Amino acid sequence: MEKFALLARVEAKPGKENEVLSFLKNALPLANAEPDTIRWYALQLGPSTFGIFDTFETEQGRQAHLDGKIAEALMANASELLATDPVIEKVELLAIK
8 A cells, every 4th residue: 555655846937838748748658667656647736837746655666766767857857847946745645545
């Protein structure tokens, strides 16, 4: 059962909203390739605000995701696409249905 999660929030630079949206949609195969990532959601919270929420059974799985290809690609493109640094929070799941 998942006990660990990440909640990431990113703000696109003006005019880069579609590129951030495409980046997130194109990251799905990378998430699918991570055996320890149980669930992975890409979200649009507002016109230029996006998020990622993902869940893990172990802290090691969560850390592997943080050290993985999605985070690497996001940080490599952050200065071009994002208005501010991503906000990434480690979350402990209390209840799941």
